[in-house]
Amino acid sequence: MRVKVHEDKVLEMKRILLIIGGGIAAYKCLELIRRLRERGITVRAVMTAAAQQFVTPLSVGTLTNEPVLTDLFDLNAEREIGHIRLSREADLIVVAPATADLLARMAGGHANDLATAILLATAKPVLAAPAMNPRMWSHPATRRNVELLAGDGIGFIGPNTGEMAESGEAGSGRMAEPHEILEAIERFYATESSLGPAGLPGLLPRQLNGPLRGRHVLITAGPTHEPIDPVRYIANRSSGTQGYAIAVAARNLGAEVTLVSGPVNLPDPLGVSVIRVETAQEMQTAVTASLPADIAIFAAAVADWRVDGASNQKIKKNKGKKAIPALKLVENPDILKTVAKMKPGRRPPLVIGFAAETESVIAYAKKKLKAKGCDWLVANDVSPATGIMGGARNTVHIIQGETVDSWPEMDKCEVAGRLLEQAAAHLNAISACT
């Protein structure tokens, strides 16, 4: 098969060694190889034994137009090229998908197959694109391995937050998209000459040259828990998925990101400063303490009310009596409004709110935009039938003044990427005017 060579020849003569691990996301490597080759990059592929269960060496070899290497003990391959030479000839080694097991073997310094032998023997920069089930990604063992590898100078791209290949699964663990890996590679080559190979760890996961470089983006995510007593609380169904995806997207565009998160079952995204809180009041304090920011995005589903005078002791159920406690609610601080109405200088130049509605979504959202004083409002319909709350997909309407831009249904990760790209463009445009 012939692959069209991209007109931009800057990347010609570059050589990438692509190590494909055994995960569902291996199929995305075929697209990655095509895109790399379109840019004139030579790609040599090594596949683990597990990877060959997901995509065939024939497909990979056809797209790379190079022999695919699979076996550490293949005498012919070893005689002709040798695993040490393989890594020496590459400018960059990309591991995609980097499975939990492959990361563990890399962190442990194993060399029991061709992929790990190369990774242990190389002095070349390595970029890993992890892909796994969210529970595997958040497992303490994987967290430890990633920390160790990051400390060793391995660069990471992703994983993204969003829908997983397994039906009904969502969270952090989805492999970065081929175009995102390609962008990371292009950034690597763009900065390589000035930074040298040591530039890679600093380059990722944050884009050194991204449109949000040098900007601070403050994001809130998840629900809040408002205590009734030490064991009971009032909560809502927010999973935090959209807010976490926004934090990752902001980080990927080069921003310094602070994520103030209510209680959620999501791991801290790499390269993001996470402040965990429980209540709306704690969230308000954390947000205020995290200012100044260039962009503030309030994606958290903050409880409107809290229990007045929550009990310090567990409230007892009085057997035999009809003493059902009455909960008196009081209003919580309005974090979005407080920040949106701050004086210029203290107020972030771009304040974005979220509106979760179950009816008259756009009409309510327009009212909310005016009442809160924010710049943009992202409105979504969270009625149970939509499956948005806690789900992986979202249908949003971006409201700016009287203008409504309705986006088609998409993965929360794509919503995040698009929103942040627009926010970055807006911020850079207003900065250019001042």
Ligand SMILES: Cc1cc2nc3c(=O)[nH]c(=O)nc-3n(C[C@H](O)[C@H](O)[C@H](O)COP(=O)(O)O)c2cc1C
């Ligand atoms: C259907 C299926 C899908 C899998 N997907 C993943 C995955 O996405 N990420 C992962 O870390 N492991 C996944 N695994 C487990 C790996 O294939 C397994 O840990 C294997 O040993 C990894 O080998 P490798 O790291 O040498 O490629 C999957 C296994 C099966 C059977």
